[in-house]
Amino acid sequence: MLLRNLLNSPQAHRRSIIGQLESVVGKDGVVRRKDELLTYECDGITGYRQRPALVVLPRTTEQVAAVVKICHENEIPWVARGAGTGLSGGALPLENGVLIVTARMKQILEVDLENQRVVVQPGVINNWVTQAVSGAGFYYAPDPSSQIICSIGGNVAENSGGVHCLKYGVTTNHVLGLKLVIPDGSIIDVGGPVQEMPGYDLTGLFVGSEGTLGIATEITLRILKVPESICVLLADFTSIEAAGQSVADIISAGMIPAGMEIMDNLSINAVEDVVATGCYPRDADSILLVELDGLAVEVEANKKRVAEICKSNGARSLTSASDAETRFKLWKGRKAAFAAAGKVSPNYFVQDGVIPRTQLVQVLQEINRLSEQYGYRVANVFHAGDGNLHPLILYDNKVDGAWHEVEELGGEILKLCVKAGGSLSGEHGIGVDKNCYMPEMFNEVDLETMQYIRSCFNPKGLANPSKVFPTPRTCGEAANAKKMEEFKEAELF
């Protein structure tokens, strides 16, 4: 058998695989030089690094299918990668695996304004979708902070959110249909421009499956009409409790703002140091940003109500902006918060826990306690409206053992979120970063049931192995890991 012979001579096999891949995507579509491969060794979470054996850059669905088929036939594990901005290590490559990068799949294939649908390739940048339809008064709602660089394919894999998901939902609420290459290399279409087709909702199942069920090669998105009026309010408080209470009061008054964000003093100062918006008072304990949208009369009425609520909770000052330029300025600091953390500290590690909104104050106190206990500063920025916390742990990777401690602190924060009735991840995904904590949230039966799904799509376990679910190899005994189907470890590369 050809395969056996090749396995006996790894070098020849590597050459053969490269040849097969090049015949699909062309010579310039396969990256194999070690120094070039380094570019791909990590995604947005740089604590995890691994150089892939090969990188492949397909352009079409058919090319993706052919590449996946080669992997399937040769038992080569593979990982899909979009723009590489993910924050859970979902696109972390495998030493002996192929990394399929969608960077050359950047076409907007169809814009159907009348039906408010857009079809894109996975490498299209999130922001481009809005740019393509904004002239006609539409936009694409999910807006992760990385929206100017992250890809729609990655958004689909991770079910990304953003600052506007309080009112409009996350990626899965806006994906209508997908063309998928599943791990045996076949192509299927799920969902479509019309939702709720008969049969199982495989679109809903696929979004957020973190590259373990296949690769989406065409994505049909729903676009929304830009609201008649938009207003951003900025309130600053002398305590995080007051900011948190304002959020609770706004919700219980029956309002659903487009977004509500809180930043604490450390993040405010980090942002002011770096972006210097001059908007956020450096001495504030916390700031609350509220974006209201809808009909002008609604926005005007709610603006007054939100302002009253903030004042009654002791807001020191209130700023509001309705014009695009000032709104952008007010948001700029929040959107740059992660980058700013990276400037004020040599390294930072962002977490993504979710808690029931009403537990906010209590959980923040616990986070502060943990921060003191471990001796690392933690800056808090969060989507307060939906209880999605992003604690940024500041550290210096050059200090021996720091990363390990930071991981542990991050883990403690996640456990805290789950204990409060929340979740391990609101929008960044589980990836390699949080898979060992899955047993905190799901028991053995739950995890085993999820494997039913994985084994249907991905029976050989070649698509993004070791991600999402705990494995004995990565999590050890302590994580109460469930043994799962692993790909056969062929010594290929």
Place this chain on the structure above:
Amino acid sequence: MTIQLSALLSTDAEIIPFSKVDSSWRETVEQATVSDTPPSYLIFPHTQDALGKVVEYANENQLAILPCGNGSKLNWGGLVKNPQLVISTQRLNRIIAHAVGDLTITVEAGVTLQQLHSVLQPHSQFLPIDPAYPDKATLGGIMATADTGSWRQRYSGVRDMVLGLSFVRYDGKIAKGGGRVVKNVAGYDMMRLFTGSYGTLGIISEMTFRLYPIPEASQTLLLTGKADSIYNLAKSLRQSGVTPTAAEILSTSLVESLGNREEMGLLLRFQSISESISEQIRQVKELAQPENCHSQIYSDLDEIKIWQQLQVSNNNSDLICKIGILPSESILFLTKLNEFGIGIVNLSSGLGKISIKKEGLKELRSLCQSHQGFLAILEAAKPIKQNIDPWGYNGNALEIMQKLKQKFDPNQIFSPNRLFV
């Protein structure tokens, strides 16, 4: 065949020999199944654990199950073959936790929508689902059939409202997915997999929903006009800034049956603060002006009544179907529909419900399919469903769906033949 359920005697469930169940249950089950012999038992587990025990027993003895809630939609879709046990979640009707400040609620599957709303109302909250048979439907059944109505316009489908779920697997074990918070991407999305799965993968036992505040005020606007006018108006509405919470395009036949003129209709519900409602109605009327549409406003009880009248029933027809079509083609569809029955199509999603004579089935299905949609038969006489595939799925993902079914239900005990024959 006589089945001995003695092993289940100590289970916390009421077990009724099917020969002794009342006629309405018998009729409901008869309409939903194709059987050589009737089922042996109707079982009402009182706890989720008891439900698990019954399912475990059924699996070990390879007894086919027809899962249901109150059975209001049990006759929808494909006919279930030879079920031996009918298992109802009706008695699993506890409200487990209402997190008022977090706008979420966790309930058992047998809680009815009506029961839920009586809990939510005092807190000015609601679950924006408006399904068929709202007085009888259980939340488990609503999720299993993905059934909601006109509120899709603003609040989207059932799939977007379920935050977490527990279900009983084929082996009787209870598995869960999701959680109790509004934002959560940990693990696979079991909620969406189960929404619309028609009791074929397991039995839903518990769910967490996201809730919404009840808007301050509400008013409904009916516009009627010629097909071209309604087309233009629908198009400009989709591109306008108005935000109706419910929006349906009505076939001429339906508008007429409501006692209005013989024209196509557009029914829009606005729910917000009252200033916003007046403003939106003003804007819509302005858009409608060049189209020469007739308009009428409904408030209070009249408003409730007009939406209730939209519940498409099978009076004078052979079938009730759920359809989907590109929204831009909905007028074309409704014009053709007029020859065969009545119906509505949602303004922005293109999903609709129709009640038709059987002669129209093939033509309407192919019309939907040629515009990237579908036509699925919900209610019809059994011979119709036996002659034509109720679902009309024509995609290329059947194999993977069947694999999922096989994995979740290796002995084919859950609703055999419901989705796949």
